[in-house]
Amino acid sequence: MKYISTRGNYGRVDSAEAIRLGMVPKGGLFVPEIVPELSLKEILSFKDFDYRQLAARILQEFLTDFTEEEIWQCVEAAYNAENFAAPDIAPLKKLDENTYILELWHGPTAAFKDMALQLMPHLLTRAIEKGDIDKEVVILVATSGDTGKAALEGFKDVDGVRIIVFYPEEGVSKIQEAQMVTTGGYNTEVVAVKGNFDDCQNSVKSVFGDRKFNQKINNNGFRFSSANSINWGRLVPQIIYYFKAYLDLVNRGEIEGGEEINVTVPTGNFGNILAGYYASRMGLPVKKFICASNENKILTDFINTGKYDLEREFRRTISPSMDILISSNLERFLFSVTGQDHKKINKWYAELRNNGKFVVDKTTAGEIAEIFSGRFATEGDTKETIKDIYEEYAYTIDPHTAVGVSAYRKYCKETKDLTKTVIDSTASPFKFGRAVLSALKGKKIGGDDFEVLRQLEAETGENAHRALSDLEERPVRHERACSSRDIRDEIRDILEIN
Numbered sequence: 001m002k003y004i005s006t007r008g009n010y011g012r013v014d015s016a017e018a019i020r021l022g023m024v025p026k027g028g029l030f031v032p033e034i035v036p037e038l039s040l041k042e043i044l045s046f047k048d049f050d051y052r053q054l055a056a057r058i059l060q061e062f063l064t065d066f067t068e069e070e071i072w073q074c075v076e077a078a079y080n081a082e083n084f085a086a087p088d089i090a091p092l093k094k095l096d097e098n099t100y101i102l103e104l105w106h107g108p109t110a111a112f113k114d115m116a117l118q119l120m121p122h123l124l125t126r127a128i129e130k131g132d133i134d135k136e137v138v139i140l141v142a143t144s145g146d147t148g149k150a151a152l153e154g155f156k157d158v159d160g161v162r163i164i165v166f167y168p169e170e171g172v173s174k175i176q177e178a179q180m181v182t183t184g185g186y187n188t189e190v191v192a193v194k195g196n197f198d199d200c201q202n203s204v205k206s207v208f209g210d211r212k213f214n215q216k217i218n219n220n221g222f223r224f225s226s227a228n229s230i231n232w233g234r235l236v237p238q239i240i241y242y243f244k245a246y247l248d249l250v251n252r253g254e255i256e257g258g259e260e261i262n263v264t265v266p267t268g269n270f271g272n273i274l275a276g277y278y279a280s281r282m283g284l285p286v287k288k289f290i291c292a293s294n295e296n297k298i299l300t301d302f303i304n305t306g307k308y309d310l311e312r313e314f315r316r317t318i319s320p321s322m323d324i325l326i327s328s329n330l331e332r333f334l335f336s337v338t339g340q341d342h343k344k345i346n347k348w349y350a351e352l353r354n355n356g357k358f359v360v361d362k363t364t365a366g367e368i369a370e371i372f373s374g375r376f377a378t379e380g381d382t383k384e385t386i387k388d389i390y391e392e393y394a395y396t397i398d399p400h401t402a403v404g405v406s407a408y409r410k411y412c413k414e415t416k417d418l419t420k421t422v423i424d425s426t427a428s429p430f431k432f433g434r435a436v437l438s439a440l441k442g443k444k445i446g447g448d449d450f451e452v453l454r455q456l457e458a459e460t461g462e463n464a465h466r467a468l469s470d471l472e473e474r475p476v477r478h479e480r481a482c483s484s485r486d487i488r489d490e491i492r493d494i495l496e497i498n
């Protein structure tokens with residue numbers, strides 16, 4: 001299995017090299033040249049596998065340059081009881097006759113990024129060992145909150161790798177910030193960047209693309225890599241839980257083997273939903289993906305009109321991990337639905353860079369509409385959904401998950417499509433406790449974040465996720481801050497380069 005660039009500007013590489021590089025050096029993203037296909041019979045033959053066995057089986061399809069043993073070591077180091085507070089890693093909860101919630105937040109940081117970031121650092125260290133690299137790898141991460149902590153947890157104390165996380169000063173919750181700045185590990189650094197997530201992500205991206213700066217870094221014995229969801233090593237682990245959810249439904253007699261399901265994903269950078277799409281391309285029976293956005297509904301508009309248009313106000317919402325206007329992984333999806341037409345990708349992304357928008361052709365728009373449906377939730381919808389679900393089912397959901405549920409409900413109302421649906425739940429409600437409690441009570445909630453956490457525990461009778469309950473006592477270990485323009489200086493300072 002080889003990997004190619006969405007922009008047609010790089011040679012074919014194996015998966016270890018794609019994971020080492022993170023992003024294609026001249027711009028563009030690595031994608032599998034051919035998505036492996038599994039027959040239904042084969043998929044159903046996995047139904048007695050536990051999460052680790054299933055993970056190893058799926059990874060083996062994509063990481064053909066890794067040995068079975070290497071894959072198994074990575075999987076065992078990631079998906080175990082120490083890291084995940086649920087025995088089956090990603091439990092599927094039945095909400096009602098048609099709706100199932102896939103809880104992806106039982107990992108060490110209480111959000112779904114752990115599903116990939118507990119595994120990815122192990123894949124990366126194996127990938128580094130396979131290459132002849134004499135440089136220390138420096139992982140740069142731009143985070144809207146959850147990725148940062150998940151990456152820090154995944155990489156801390158992993159030898160031969162350093163990690164520097166940049167987060168937008170105004171774009172993350174107090175709890176997210178506390179999680180990051182209290183991280184231990186000898187190889188971790190955290191920097192607050194002035195501005196919003198797009199500013200932060202763009203400046204980190206520009207560092208990757210800055211040849212002169214990279215040369216300087218290389219000369220000093222370092223090499224950059226990324227753990228953002230553009231790294232193939234982040235995407236591939238996310239394919240696993242779509243198979244897990246489907247097989248759970250079959251095993252519990254909720255669906256027949258082979259029956260199509262729908263999948264709803266609260267979406268930001270388009271990584272999670274793209275992994276689901278790859279699962280369907282592999283043969284998993286999925287009828288529709290419902291792409292759920294918050295008020296930053298650029299993807300809803302794109303799916304409905306074929307026009308991707310950045311000219312709009314950036315909004316800060318109670319689902320901050322989805323406050324994103326540039327959904328990086330969309331490029332991979334477009335490459336796939338155009339039959340790997342890198343000319344089109346280059347044209348559209350040049351238009352996006354130059355004019356802030358692009359419009360796909362009718363055929364492509366049709367292909368997209370065939371498999372995707374876009375819906376969005378307003379802030380009001382999101383709060384109402386948290387309250388409704390709590391009142392109807394005594395089940396507490398976080399604002400990101402609520403965006404998904406709200407979008408799904410709109411979809412059902414408009415299409416009358418009653419296909420059984422898995423909704424990805426991407427964060428523990430306690431991670432966004434203030435917004436959740438405020439939605440439940442119908443009023444603003446004062447007090448500090450940790451006080452709110454205890455109030456939410458009292459209100460719901462549930463215990464906060466173990467990753468959050470002892471945060472308050474941990475000492476702050478990181479106090480760096482800079483403007484997005486000064487990121488290079490900050491990196492030099494951290495790596496002690498003149």
Ligand SMILES: *Cc1c(COP(=O)(O)O)cnc(C)c1O
Pocket residue numbers: 111112113146147229266267268269270271272273321322400426427
């Ligand atoms: C990252 C994140 C999302 C968005 O996922 P993408 O893969 O970026 O689309 C949604 N919810 C939460 C809680 C997240 O952390």
